[in-house]
Amino acid sequence: MPAYQIASIPGDGIGPEVVDAAIQVVNKLAKTLGTFQIEFTHLPWGTAYYKEHGQYMSEGALDTLRQFDAGIFGSVGAPDVPDHISLWGLLLAMRGPLQLYANVRPVRTFPGTKSPLNTATQGIDWMLVRENSEGEYAGQGGRSHVGQEWEAATEVAMFTRVGIKRIMRFAFETAQSRPRKQLTVVTKSNAMRNGMVLWDEVAADVASDFPDVQWDKMLVDAMTVRMVMKPESLDTIVGTNLHMDVLSDLAAALAGSIGVAPSSNLDPTRKNPSLFEPVHGSAFDITGKGVANPVATFWSAAEMLTWIGEKDASAKLMQCVENVCRTGILTPDLGGSSTTRDVVDAVCAEIEKLKASTS
Numbered sequence: 001m002p003a004y005q006i007a008s009i010p011g012d013g014i015g016p017e018v019v020d021a022a023i024q025v026v027n028k029l030a031k032t033l034g035t036f037q038i039e040f041t042h043l044p045w046g047t048a049y050y051k052e053h054g055q056y057m058s059e060g061a062l063d064t065l066r067q068f069d070a071g072i073f074g075s076v077g078a079p080d081v082p083d084h085i086s087l088w089g090l091l092l093a094m095r096g097p098l099q100l101y102a103n104v105r106p107v108r109t110f111p112g113t114k115s116p117l118n119t120a121t122q123g124i125d126w127m128l129v130r131e132n133s134e135g136e137y138a139g140q141g142g143r144s145h146v147g148q149e150w151e152a153a154t155e156v157a158m159f160t161r162v163g164i165k166r167i168m169r170f171a172f173e174t175a176q177s178r179p180r181k182q183l184t185v186v187t188k189s190n191a192m193r194n195g196m197v198l199w200d201e202v203a204a205d206v207a208s209d210f211p212d213v214q215w216d217k218m219l220v221d222a223m224t225v226r227m228v229m230k231p232e233s234l235d236t237i238v239g240t241n242l243h244m245d246v247l248s249d250l251a252a253a254l255a256g257s258i259g260v261a262p263s264s265n266l267d268p269t270r271k272n273p274s275l276f277e278p279v280h281g282s283a284f285d286i287t288g289k290g291v292a293n294p295v296a297t298f299w300s301a302a303e304m305l306t307w308i309g310e311k312d313a314s315a316k317l318m319q320c321v322e323n324v325c326r327t328g329i330l331t332p333d334l335g336g337s338s339t340t341r342d343v344v345d346a347v348c349a350e351i352e353k354l355k356a357s358t359s
Contacts, residue, residue, distance in 0.1 A: 013282025015074020112325030113256025130244030
């Protein structure tokens with residue numbers, strides 16, 4: 001029986017609440033199915049750790065992470081710490097050095113949600129692929145003449161042929177694996193005449209290796225209109241770090257709720273453990289109230305199970321979660337009145353029903 005070691009990094013805000021909920025559900029699933037074992041190890045990195053130690057992660061954090069098969073991450077960010085400090089101190093400090101260069105966000109109209117678009121007559125079912133290691137978030141740049149009227153700041157977007165090629169190949173492979181075999185490449189090469197022109201050129205080069213994938217190119221501003229007006233025309237979408245950061249949140253909202261949106265930070269080479277997280281952030285406005293929606297973290301955990309090789313368990317988990325949402329056991333962000341605990345208990349009860357089919 002395969003056994004997996006998973007790092008648990010709850011982080012800040014509602015992160016500990018939703019990660020704990022996911023761990024309960026996955027442990028219940030493993031025990032019920034009896035086909036794999038899984039152990040979660042808590043890593044206390046986050047703003048509380050930062051306030052005590054002056055840094056978001058412990059010494060040797062990356063080596064610690066490399067001991068695990070994967071990680072599940074809650075959120076980072078607190079009202080009393082500047083966001084650029086918390087983000088670069090924890091999440092980006094893991095993504096970059098571990099080369100988790102593919103951020104994957106499945107977006108679809110989930111049971112219990114409804115797309116606000118009257119154009120989405122069949123709902124939404126997209127797969128978003130975000131370049132996750134360079135581009136506009138490369139951390140290149142600086143500030144000079146600080147505090148003076150002529151203070152200057154630069155933010156340099158870094159695009160490398162190797163970085164673009166690997167994310168394009170991943171995106172084409174993802175599109176190829178889906179029924180429609182369709183990919184839209186998001187760009188802004190009309191105004192960004194260096195890095196994004198290279199982006200376009202590499203996309204065209206990689207496309208020649210995937211003759212069965214129908215692909216097109218879309219300027220990011222026009223893409224926002226297409227997502228709203230012609231959602232059925234889209235399937236798999238790939239874009240830069242910044243562009244897909246924005247578009248993926250828009251996509252989740254268009255599908256029905258950011259509260260159910262998962263994401264995967266993947267190293268497709270599998271040299272490093274991949275990291276799985278909900279999209280919604282730390283949400284301090286509802287922290288401690290017991291109403292955080294755990295579905296995005298459940299879905300992220302299901303994506304994790306698929307990645308480590310437990311595809312059947314992943315499918316069963318998602319079916320249980322969907323069954324619960326379909327019956328109307330929903331947190332307030334989805335228009336329901338259930339608590340986090342209610343949703344966890346309901347999903348565990350659904351998992352319990354699997355015993356009959358496995359016995």
